[in-house]
Amino acid sequence: MTAFARLLFGRRARLRWVHLILGGALAMPYVLVGSVAVGPALGATNLFGSVAVQFASFAVGLPLAAVTSLFPPTRPLEAGVVRWLCGVEEDLLAYGPARTKGEKGRTAAWFTLHLGFGGIVAGMSLAVPPFATVLIVLPVFEGLRDSRLGLPAVFEQSWALPLAPVAGVAMLVGLAGCAAGCGVLLARWAPALLGPSPEERVAAAEARAADLAVRNRLARELHDSVGHALSAVMLQASAARRLLDSDREFVREALAAIEDTSRRTVGELDAVLGVLRDGDAPGTAPAPTLADDLDGLLRRTRAGGLRVRAAVTADPASVPPLISREAYRIVQEGLSNALRHAGDRVTVAVTIDVADDHLRITVENPLGEAGAPRPGGGHGLRGIADRARLLGGAARAGAAGGTWCLHVRLPLKGSV
Structure with missing residues (x-):
């Protein structure tokens, strides 16, 4: 009732x-x-x-x-x-x-x-x-x-x-x-x-897909930028603590690198989050590229004590801006993985060259003591693969003979 x-x-x-x-x-x-x-x-x-x-x-x-x-x-x-x-x-x-x-x-x-x-x-x-x-x-x-x-x-x-x-x-x-x-x-x-109508449903699905693509890109940017910065700062602070009494000059360099890394990361973070704020203009910090900051990236990484051997035969200034920006993030993520998994007592080899109208990026480092990725990891490699696939390139990574190797090929023809 x-x-x-x-x-x-x-x-x-x-x-x-x-x-x-x-x-x-x-x-x-x-x-x-x-x-x-x-x-x-x-x-x-x-x-x-x-x-x-x-x-x-x-x-x-x-x-x-x-x-x-x-x-x-x-x-x-x-x-x-x-x-x-x-x-x-x-x-x-x-x-x-x-x-x-x-x-x-x-x-x-x-x-x-x-x-x-x-x-x-x-x-x-x-x-x-x-x-x-x-x-x-x-x-x-x-x-x-x-x-x-x-x-x-x-x-x-x-x-x-x-x-x-x-x-x-x-x-x-x-x-x-x-x-x-x-x-x-x-x-x-x-x-x-x-x-x-079916047409409206398709249009709405396309709009949602575009929104998800933007959000996925922002997530990759945050992961690569902030993740690398935190790994580098952690390594630099750890090295500075160990050498505080024996090598004051190294400690000053490490602290300066921490300051520089933090400042750049805050700028990039503001630029990314500006896109998410409704009604706010995007941040003004430009996305880093090989031509703009490859040397700075390697310098800040070395300041933390990680030995980086770089062989760059490609001219960063001649790489198209889109490829250059994505390549920078790929190198950054490769160095971040080395910092997380191999530690600061190994040598990382970075090679950037051009062959067959492709920009080739290789990052190699000895495997860490565990010889396996940390629990919960893998997002960085998936992000690298996504970046390469969206540009029409390819990426592969794996261990061979006690060495971890990341190899990425990005096409230069047709890129803007």
């Missing part, structure tokens, strides 16, 4: 009832316009004096409503009201105006149904409650039994008076059931009539 009462009079049912009443209010101007044509045709001068005239005016007005529903704001406004009052999930409804013929046809069908059901329920909501109230109190007030009130003749009989309140309550319940049923039907039809 409680579930039945909630179905008819619960919050969701009441909101859908309001939605139908709004549809009836929207239908009234169309009914009045329809009465202009129907009234003279049927010889009626009073719209509200004849039920037949009202229904005829209603039937003429609904096609007019279907035509006006073709205005662009109709679908987004109707979808917004349906989300709020009918409880339909947002993802099932479209946000923009109808553009194609199919979308416009479905919008017209929805608007017609909304105003049609709404006009009927709104009319019943105006007429039924007063009539039902009269029936409920009829046994108590004898004056209401006057035939001029339009009550059924049966209720003028004394034996039928006890049944009048039952009939009144039944009418109210029937009104609530009709409103609830119409609300359920409209809520069920809304996704089909106001939902996004």
